[in-house]
Amino acid sequence: xxxxxxxxxxxxxxxxxxxxxxxxxxxxxxxxxxxxxxxxxxxxxxxxxxxxxxxxxxxxxxxxxxxxxxxxxxxxxxxxxxxxxxxxxxxxxxxxxxxxxxxxxxxxxxxxxxxxxxxxxxxxxxxxxxxxxxxxxxxxxxxxxxxxxxxxxxxxxxxxxx
Amino acid sequence: xxxxxxxxxxxxxxxxxxxxxxxxxxxxxxxxxxxxxxxxxxxxxxxxxxxxxxxxxxxxxxxxxxxxxxxxxxxxxxxxxxxxxxxxxxxxxxxxxxxxxxxxxxxxxxxxxxxxxxxxxxxxxxxxxxxxxxxxxxxxxxxxxxxxxxxxxxxxxxxxxxxxxxxxxxxxxxxxxxxxxxxxxxxxxxxxxxxxxxxxxxxxxxxxxxxxxxxxxxxxxxxxxxxxxxxxxxxxxxxxxxxxxxxxxxxxxxxxxxxxxxxxxxxxxxxxxxxxxxxxxxxxxxxxxxxxxxxxxxxxxxxxxxxxxxxxxxxxxxxxxxxxxxxxxxxxxxxxxxxxxxxxxxxxxxxxxxxxxxxxxxxxxxxxxxxxxxxxxxxxxxxxxxxxxxxxxxxxxxxxxxxxxxxxxxxxxxxxxxxxxxxxxxxxxxxxxxxxxxxxxxxxxxxxxxxxxxxxxxxxxxxxxxxxxxxxxxxxxxxxxxxxxxxxxxxxxxxxxxxxxxxxxxxxxxxxxxxxxxxxxxxxxxxxxxxxxxxxxxxxxxxxxxxxxxxxxxxxxxxxxxxxxxxxxxxxxxxxxxxxxxxxxxxxxxxxxxxxxxxxxxxxxxxxxxxxxxxxxxxxxxxxxxxxxxxxxxxxxxxxxxxxxxxxxxxxxxxxxxxxxxxxxxxxxxxxxxxxxxxxxxxxxxxxxxxxxxxxxxxxxxxxxxxxxxxxxxxxxxxxxxxxxxxxxxxxxxxxxxxxxxxxxxxxxxxxxxxxxxxxxxxxxxxxx
Ligand code: FES
Ligand code: FES
Numbered sequence: 018x019x020x021x022x023x024x025x026x027x028x029x030x031x032x033x034x035x036x037x038x039x040x041x042x043x044x045x046x047x048x049x050x051x052x053x054x055x056x057x058x059x060x061x062x063x064x065x066x067x068x069x070x071x072x073x074x075x076x077x078x079x080x081x082x083x084x085x086x087x088x089x090x091x092x093x094x095x096x097x098x099x100x101x102x103x104x105x106x107x108x109x110x111x112x113x114x115x116x117x118x119x120x121x122x123x124x125x126x127x128x129x130x131x132x133x134x135x136x137x138x139x140x141x142x143x144x145x146x147x148x149x150x151x152x153x154x155x156x157x158x159x160x161x162x163x164x165x166x167x168x169x170x171x172x173x174x175x176x177x178x179x
Numbered sequence: 180x181x182x183x184x185x186x187x188x189x190x191x192x193x194x195x196x197x198x199x200x201x202x203x204x205x206x207x208x209x210x211x212x213x214x215x216x217x218x219x220x221x222x223x224x225x226x227x228x229x230x231x232x233x234x235x236x237x238x239x240x241x242x243x244x245x246x247x248x249x250x251x252x253x254x255x256x257x258x259x260x261x262x263x264x265x266x267x268x269x270x271x272x273x274x275x276x277x278x279x280x281x282x283x284x285x286x287x288x289x290x291x292x293x294x295x296x297x298x299x300x301x302x303x304x305x306x307x308x309x310x311x312x313x314x315x316x317x318x319x320x321x322x323x324x325x326x327x328x329x330x331x332x333x334x335x336x337x338x339x340x341x342x343x344x345x346x347x348x349x350x351x352x353x354x355x356x357x358x359x360x361x362x363x364x365x366x367x368x369x370x371x372x373x374x375x376x377x378x379x380x381x382x383x384x385x386x387x388x389x390x391x392x393x394x395x396x397x398x399x400x401x402x403x404x405x406x407x408x409x410x411x412x413x414x415x416x417x418x419x420x421x422x423x424x425x426x427x428x429x430x431x432x433x434x435x436x437x438x439x440x441x442x443x444x445x446x447x448x449x450x451x452x453x454x455x456x457x458x459x460x461x462x463x464x465x466x467x468x469x470x471x472x473x474x475x476x477x478x479x480x481x482x483x484x485x486x487x488x489x490x491x492x493x494x495x496x497x498x499x500x501x502x503x504x505x506x507x508x509x510x511x512x513x514x515x516x517x518x519x520x521x522x523x524x525x526x527x528x529x530x531x532x533x534x535x536x537x538x539x540x541x542x543x544x545x546x547x548x549x550x551x552x553x554x555x556x557x558x559x560x561x562x563x564x565x566x567x568x569x570x571x572x573x574x575x576x577x578x579x580x581x582x583x584x585x586x587x588x589x590x591x592x593x594x595x596x597x598x599x600x601x602x603x604x605x606x607x608x609x610x611x612x613x614x615x616x617x618x619x620x621x622x623x624x625x626x627x628x629x630x631x632x633x634x635x636x637x638x639x640x641x642x643x644x645x646x647x648x649x650x651x652x653x654x655x656x657x658x659x660x661x662x663x664x665x666x667x668x669x670x671x672x673x674x675x676x677x678x679x680x681x682x683x684x685x686x687x688x689x690x691x692x693x694x695x696x697x698x699x700x701x702x703x704x705x706x707x708x709x710x711x712x713x714x715x716x717x718x719x720x721x722x723x724x725x726x727x728x729x730x731x732x733x734x735x736x737x738x739x740x741x742x743x744x745x746x747x748x749x750x751x752x753x754x755x756x757x758x759x760x761x762x763x764x765x766x767x768x769x770x771x772x773x774x775x776x777x778x779x780x781x782x783x784x785x786x787x788x789x790x791x792x793x794x795x796x797x798x799x800x801x802x803x804x805x806x807x808x809x810x811x812x813x814x815x816x817x818x819x820x821x822x823x824x825x826x827x828x829x830x831x832x833x834x835x836x837x838x839x840x841x842x843x844x845x846x847x848x849x850x851x852x853x854x855x856x857x858x859x860x861x862x863x864x865x866x867x868x869x870x871x872x873x874x875x876x877x878x879x880x881x882x883x884x885x886x887x888x889x890x891x892x893x894x895x896x897x898x899x900x901x902x903x904x905x906x907x908x909x910x911x912x913x914x915x916x917x918x919x920x921x922x923x924x925x926x927x928x929x930x931x932x933x934x935x936x937x938x939x940x941x942x943x944x945x946x947x948x
Contacts, residue, residue, distance in 0.1 A: 040301060054217040055210020059393040059442075060474045060865035067393055095210035104208065112204040115831045118674030118839060120207030121393040121442030127208060146873040153865075153872050155393050156443055156674050157842035160880060161835060 024088035029097035037084040043077070044068050046084035047094060055095035055124040066152035069125040070094055076132050095124035098131070106176060107131050110169035111162075118156035126152050130166050139170055182662035182691045182753045184740055194686035195894045198831035199693045202679045203440065203672065213439035213700075215412040216397035216471050223399065223467040224253060226460050227303035229293040229310040230479060231285035234321075234548040234858025235331070236314035238283060238292070245309035246295055251302035254463055255310070256294045258282045264462040265426055265455075272418065272450035273346060274358065275338045277514040277551075279455050285314060286333055286513035287548050288858045289479030294456065296464050300471075319548035319858055323510035324487050326356040326545040333513055333546035345783070346519060358511055358544040359519035361526040363786030365598050366537030371502035375493025379574050382489045383566035384925040387510070387853040388846075389482040390555055391870060392673075394442020395472040396480055400457035402465070406433045407458065413438050414448045414671050415711030420703045422451045423458055431703075438701040441673035445843070446554035447481050448673075449713050450517055478863035482853060483555035484521060485510040488529070488566035493537075498580055500589050502537040505529040507563065511544050512551035518544045521552075524647045524714075525559030527786055530598045531567040532608050532643040532797070534591040538598040540786065548858055556840060557901045558714050560644045561847070561908060565926065568640035568909030573922060582913065583621060583639055586612070590641075599645075600787040603795065607823055607887040611799045612641055614821045614885055619801040627918075632808045636918025637817075640906035641799040645792030646898065647714040649778035653707035654724040656685055656732040658768040660761070662753030664689055664732070665697045668725055669709030670717040672698075675900050676832035677717055681725045683828055684893060688729035707771070715796060715898030718828065720774050722893035727772025735768045776891075794889055794897045797823040800841070800906035802877075802914040811934025813915060815877040818845065820907065825889030825897035833899055838882035840903035846871040848908040850929050 021036040028051065035050045047053040047070070058080045059067040068079035071093040072086075098105040107130050110116070117123040126149070133140060133148045140148065145166045154162070206212040243255040254260070258280040261268045268282060269275040281292045293310050297303035320331040336353050339346035346359060372378060399410040407427070413419050416436035424431045441448060453470045461468040472480065486509055493502035507529055511518035526542025575585035591597060593606050616622070619637065628635035655667040666685050672678040682696035699705065709721060736753065743759040745751050757766050776793035803817035820841045827833045850869050854861045862868045882903065888895035908926060916922050921936035938945050 038301075048217055049219075053210075054214075057214070057217050057394075057442075059395070062474070062864060062866050064865045065393065099209045104205065108208040111208045112200050115198075115201070115835050117204075117207055118676070118835060119392070119394070119441060119443035120203070120212050120674065121214065123207050124210035127210075146876070149873055153393075153870060155391055155445075155843070155870065157839045157871055158835060159842065159871075159873050159876055160838055160882075 022085060024085055026087045026089060027091045029093055039085060041084040043070055043079035043082040043084050043087060047079070053094050053096050057121065059121065064153070065122065066125040066129065067122050069128040071128060071132070076128055095127055098127065105131065106172035107134065107169040110165040110172055114161050114165035114168050116158055116161040116165035118158055122152065122154045126162060130169060133166065134170055134173055138173065140166065182689065183750045184736060184753060184756065185748055185750045186690050194683045194693045195828050196826070196830070197683065198829055199679050199683055201676055202682060202698065214394050214442050215399065215410050215439060216394045216442065218399060218410055220399060220401060220467040223469055224296055224298055224464055225300040225303050226294045226296050226468050226470045227300065227307045228291045229307045231281060231288055231290040231292050233285060233314045233316050234288050235319035236285055236316040238281060238285060239313040239315055241293055241310065241312045243293060243310050246306040249302060249306040249309065251299055252295055252297045252306045254296040255306070256280065256296065256460060256463055260463060261459040265459055269338065270422055270426060270451050270455040271340060271515060272517050273340055273343055273519045274515040275340050276334060279459050287550055289550060289860065290513065291456065294460055296460055296468060320356065321547050321549055321855065321858060323485065323508040323545045323547060326547050327508065327543060329356065332356060333548060345523065356546040358515045358546055359522050361523040361542040361786065362784055363527060363538060363540035363598060364784065365600070365787065368502050368504050368537045368539035371537035372491065372493040372504065375501050376496040377494040377578060379570065379577065380491045381570050381573060382487065382924065383569055385486045385562045385565055386926050387482050387485045387855065388851045389478065389853060390445040390447035391477055392443040392445060392447055395474055395477050396448065396453050397471040398453040398457040399467055399469045400461035401467040402458065402461035406435065408435045408437065409454060409457065410437050411454060412441055412448055414441065414444045414673060414713060415450060416701050416703050417669055417708045418450055418711055419454050423454060426455060426458065436703045438671055441671055444673045445556045446713065449554055449711055452480060474865060475863045478853065478860050479550050481516060481553045482550050484518065484552040484559060484562065486562040488563065490566050490570045492570065492574060494574060494578065498578060498585055498588050500533055500535050503530045503535050504539040507542040509544050509559065510547050510552060512547055512549045514551040515544065516551045516553040518552055521554065521559040524645070525563060527599055527781065527791060528560060528643060528645055529563050532591050532641060533589045534595050535598065549855060554713060556843065557904045558647065560642065561844060561904045564640060564642040564905045565908045568642065568906065569912055572638065572913040572916065583616065586641060599781060599791045601789055601791050605887060605889050606643070606795050606797065607885065608641065608643065608797050610885050610887060611797045611821050611823055614883060615639065615799040615801045615819055618819045618881055618883065628805065634806045634808055634918040635803065636806065636914045636916070637801065637803045638910045638913025638917055639799070639801050640909035640913060642905040644796045644902065644905065646716055646719065646794050646796065648792050649776055650710035650716055650720055651773065651775040652709045652721040652724040653773045654721060654728040654771065655707055656728040656770040658732050658736060658753065660754065660757035660764045660766050663695060663697070664691065665699060666725065667699050667706045668721055669701055669706045670721045671701055671712040673712065675836060676829060680718060680828045680832060681721065684722055684725050685729045688726060688733055715900045715902060718896055718898045719794060719892055722896060723774035724772040726893045727774065728770045730770065731772060732768050732770025735770060739768065793891060796898070796902040798902045798905045800910040802910040804911065804914040804918055806915055806918040806933060808919055808937055811930040811937060813849070813928060813933055815911065817879045818877040818907065819881040820903045821883045821885060822899055822902040823887050824884040824899045825892045826886055826895035827884060828894060828896050833884055834882050836899050837884065837903040838880060840901060841882060841907050842871050844904040844907040845875065848911050848926055848928055850927050852927050
């Protein structure tokens with residue numbers, strides 16, 4: 018198999034380097050080189066959203082994104098959202114609204130909902146459904162996710178006005 | 180807050196009945212929860228599988244020479260290599276019929292034939308492409324009804340495991356595809372049917388669908404010559420341990436199964452799946468080996484049973500059902516897995532929640548040449564309800580009776596005998612029905628949509644299920660010297676929220692906050708036996724064991740207080756108690772609990788038993804739809820599901836179980852289907868096999884429960900993992916019939932099926948595609 022190449026990029030705010038082979042996707046690199054397992058591969062076809070990672074400010078499907086493409090890029094994963102003291106408003110809302118069961122899809126949802134609320138701080142039900150169409154949940158926690166998005170929107174407003 | 184021996188109740192408040200947020204919530208929303216599929220061990224190597232391309236055939240040769248030459252490939256393994264490390268390569272829960280790798284024959288497309296072990300999964304994958312095999316193809320059988328009389332036999336000889344007494348007679352049976360026939364006889368069906376005023380007969384079918392848990396199957400085996408450890412995405416670590424010990428001829432205590440959180444299972448990760456293969460490969464590689472499926476490979480592991488159900492009923496002039504005959508054929512696929520249990524345990528409820536004096540049930544498990552079938556959230560019951568609740572509606576229509584009133588007249592209520600002979604207790608079926616109807620506003624006038632091509636209709640369905648019995652659970656509660664409590668229980672939390680619910684029960688007994696209870700991850704070296712996380716049994720069975728373990732710990736703490744001279748009723752902090760007894764922060768108090776319900780096996784031939792199940796699950800669904808008669812498209816405007824949960828230990832978890840199960844079943848009902856052409860699955864990917872997403876949500880979705888104290892349940896509770904799946908399918912089919920007068924006998928109810936039915940009704944059928 019072809020040789021690895023060294024790439025340099027920013028991962029959750031810190032500069033990093035990694036040796037990656039041409040066929041490695043972003044998920045394999047994040048898991049294999051950095052031990053970050055929040056983004057995970059399920060369908061492998063860009064259809065379920067379990068592997069969502071933010072590259073240069075846009076969510077991408079890590080399963081279809083070749084690792085070498087992030088050379089020089091800014092990469093953000095779910096692991097960047099919390100601190101020891103605090104969860105992000107979206108994470109907190111997911112817990113309060115019980116918006117997951119097995120949790121396998123949850124990091125992907127959290128990344129997309131964070132991006133949704135950045136763009137649209139007060140989305141309607143229809144806007145939520147439309148924006149999250151690319152995220153599937155086999156446990157079908159869709160109604161609870163809609164509740165969580167609304168709860169998170171309120172939490173973010175409360176933080177903003179505090 | 181320090182735990183004390185006899186706190187006043189006001190301090191903690193009731194832990195049972197509280198919507199405690201999930202204990203593992205933080206790990207899940209931060210992406211830090213562990214799942215086997217993403218785990219790595221130091222020095223681990225990877226296996227990938229070469230699979231059969233024919234549905235049924237003798238293996239003439241397998242050529243692994245090119246694969247072996249790929250740099251990075253450590254071993255290329257066939258069954259001959261497996262048999263050098265494990266004498267018998269066959270495994271399974273009901274039959275020891277499934278080979279670790281195909282042995283002499285292949286029995287379905289996708290069956291594993293060879294495995295490549297390599298240092299990198301991509302290398303293993305690449306090497307798999309270089310393997311070739313030659314088969315002598317044999318005729319295959321795919322249909323469950325055909326399999327009963329076909330002269331194609333999937334297995335040369337049947338090999339029942341020793342686990343189930345009712346399979347013993349099948350040992351070494353030849354020239355048959357029947358892996359079990361279950362029979363129930365009550366009264367005299369033939370006579371009552373012949374004498375009945377009205378006679379009805381229908382045939383319903385269900386398609387092949389599958390679980391598709393987002394964490395695909397995964398297992399890592401770390402084999403040492405004296406003991407073996409598995410990291411396993413499994414719903415039943417105790418069973419895996421027993422079966423691996425059997426394959427090795429080892430005592431169970433040398434086999435350790437560790438199960439982190441599951442990216443769910445829905446029944447797919449029960450019994451034994453990849454573990455035997457991982458074991459053989461790790462023995463050969465002498466390194467930890469990971470076997471992890473891709474999404475596509477799940478289509479070749481396990482699915483739900485397709486079924487054919489012929490149902491006959493005789494109804495008297497007052498609208499009372501007097502006789503019912505059920506012939507159910509379960510398409511079990513190439514290996515039995517747990518199919519024979521589905522056939523029996525669900526078969527016994529095939530006549531539905533109705534009070535019928537003369538019942539005849541024949542339920543057959545059949546081998547066919549497709550991916551094996553097993554348990555999927557309902558253990559066969561959704562397939563049965565699909566038939567009997569469609570049948571009920573069709574009879575009501577023919578009799579010009581209101582479908583709800585027709586059911587009410589026939590429901591088996593508390594105190595009446597079930598078809599098995601068991602007297603129904605804690606069976607508040609009318610309460611469930613009334614709640615659905617109330618939320619549907621059934622008694623109000625219904626808007627049918629006037630003259631446009633959009634027709635509106637509504638439908639209802641109701642069902643019951645017997646929990647699988649008898650099964651055993653064991654739990655341990657460990658109180659440490661600082662007063663903190665740890666629960667060891669083998670129930671696998673795959674998303675249903677069992678860790679939290681079980682911790683609530685411990686907290687309730689010990690009078691401490693649930694959040695302070697630690698539930699250990701499952702590890703058979705420390706977690707005691709549990710039959711498996713299946714069939715909605717855990718909250719009831721393990722719940723009892725957990726409660727008993729906590730009570731045992733509490734009693735031992737009280738005894739300890741007495742021993743150190745505390746007065747009766749003392750509220751000494753638990754930590755001080757240990758301090759007093761051991762002179763420092765030291766020691767443990769260990770409580771344990773076991774639960775196994777009473778049970779009487781059904782009499783052979785008649786299926787009669789006074790005590791076939793410790794509790795009944797009850798569900799009802801109501802649906803409203805809009806059918807576009809120009810396209811066949813169905814819009815679900817309302818879906819209401821009500822279950823009886825006994826007592827909601829965690830109300831929020833109960834609601835999410837109901838809505839999750841109902842929506843999953845909406846997918847099975849409306850569009851999910853594995854397409855199989857000559858034994859070959861033609862839509863094995865998420866791109867080609869659609870599952871429910873946001874846009875499939877009904878306009879209005881309600882997921883509700885009634886609480887009827889389960890008198891023999893822990894805190895009055897019973898399981899709710901599957902119950903909401905039962906009625907969604909027939910409620911929707913009944914609603915479609917109500918809207919536009921077409922009756923669909925086989926799922927899925929997609930636009931094409933509905934449109935074809937509409938055209939057929941107009942006398943202008945479409946040609947077959
Ligand atoms: S795994 Fe990438 S979208 Fe499904
Ligand atoms: S919570 Fe299980 S897949 Fe979404």
